Amino acid sequence: MLELKNITKTFGDVTANNDVSISVTKGTIHAIVGENGAGKSTVMRIAYGFYNADSGEIYVDGNEVNIRGPHDAIALGIGMVHQHFMLVDTMTVAENIVLGAETGSPINLDLDKANKEIKALSDELKLNINPTAYIEDLSVGQQQRVELLKALYRKAELLILDEPTAVLSPQEVDEFFAILRRMKEQGRTIIIITHKLDEVLAISDDVTVMRDGKVVGNVKTSETNAKDLARMIVGRDVLLRVEKTDAHPKDAVLSVSGLSVPGKHGLAVDDVSFDVRAGEIVGIAGIEGNGQTELIEALSGLTKPSGGTIALNGVNVTSTTARKLKEMGVAHIPEDRHKRGLLLRSDLAENSVLGVHYRPPIATSGGFMNSGAINTRVGDIIQNFDVRPPNPALPARSLSGGNQQKLIIGREFELNPQLLLVSQPTRGVDIGAIEFIHRKLIALRDSGSAVLLVSAELEEVTALADRLLVIREGKIVGEVDPKTASTEDIGLMMTGG
Secondary structure, three states, X not given: OEEEEEEXXXXXXXEEEEEEEEEEOOOOEEEEXXXXXXXXXHHHHHHOOOOOOOEEXXXXXXXXXXXXOHHHHXXXXXXXXXXXXXXXXXXXXXXXXXXXXXXXXXXXXXXXXXXXXXXHHHHHOOOOXXXXXXXXXXXXXXXXXXXXXXXXXXXXXXXXXXXXXXXXXXXXHHHHHHHHXXXXXXXXXXXXXXXXXXXXXXXXXXEEEEEOOEEEEEEEHHHXXXXXXXXXXXXXXXXXXXXXXXXXXXXXXXXXXXXXXXXXXXXXXXXXXXXXXXXXXXXXXXXXXXXXXXXXXXXXXXXXXXXXXXXXXXXXXXOOOXXXXXXXXXXXXXXXXXXXXXXXXXXXXXXXXXXXXXXXXXXXXXOOEOHHHHHHHHHHHHHHOOOOOOOXXXXXXXXXXXXXHHHHHHHHHOXXXXXXXXXXXXXXXXXXXXXXXXXXXXXXXXXXXXXXEEOOOHHHHHHHOOEEEEEEOOEEEEEEOOOOOOHHHHHHHHHXX
């Protein structure tokens, strides 16, 4: 269906793809795996016309093609769903899907016809999407399906999915894989770019492994396993489990009592109470959209609660600003690194000092920025957190998602926080970096910090947490010991089963 031959692509001094060749068989699900910055997304964006290769050839159905832009790719039956969705929140599902491929005249847009076609497509694949619903009212999993529909509406026979499960709950992943299998049964071809080896083994037929911009392996999924894939990806043996000793918690750093936080439709957080002590990781498990985002934003000073109290080391900080909380020792790793974590057009050096840019030694007494202190700080973060490429002058948007995440984590860890609020720490992060980030979180706990962890990855939150709270519809519905509770039991608590 698709063959890439000897693709090379450079960005300045960085070689993203170095003589890459990949062959994808028609009617299969083909996984492409590798570390952040290995070149996976770049080579697939070349196949979609998002980038143009410096050299190499592209074949579709055995014919050499010249893909100059996404319109060429779409005309050849290639669709792509990007890691960060490209949807307009204030428009309906149908309006988003037809955007750029409108039926009827520009003056008299035939939305009724589009609604019927989209409903038929949705029913065919059991997507359960209402074409008249507004994007802002849909869950993340439903928005993912809208992106799929957008590609299928344009008659895509080959679908490229970039980190398609990064924002889905375990239940949504199962439903999503059922959809992909139905698409495969219909004869479509699917390429998945992912970091999750269990998902690779569950869904794919073939796997291409990339490292440092090159292809280092092509294997049949049935002939490999997670350990061998991890070794190919990273170039060494990787620990596929979290190793930690028992926690030795001390006094409560964070005390939350009767906390309520408003949401779009009533209370997003409803009368929640819990403590997080120094030297422990408290995890919060729940299907996304059950109040986790609003809870962390209230605790970090980004939004104001409508009731209850938040105390830090016994001091009431319920109405304290985000800046003041940071000065008091609260660090925050947000779930949306683009919206809350980075200034994408600013370079790594500038991003490394966000939140402390107005304080010595970064700011001088005369109100100027201390370039020497900034360079020292960004250099430490790049070295200690393995940010690639290690160039402080690069804009943050030029980094892969996982390296953006490592930059944010390094910046917040540099604060030596008393309390770390961390949401989705390894979303879109490769297996080697996941191992690295987990070790850093446990080391921070062991140094005496209190850590509140929110993750949609149930396996991650149970492995890292010393105590696990389960949230549903804005309420804490129970506390379990992650060492003894089964994922089935936690899943039932999450869903109300």
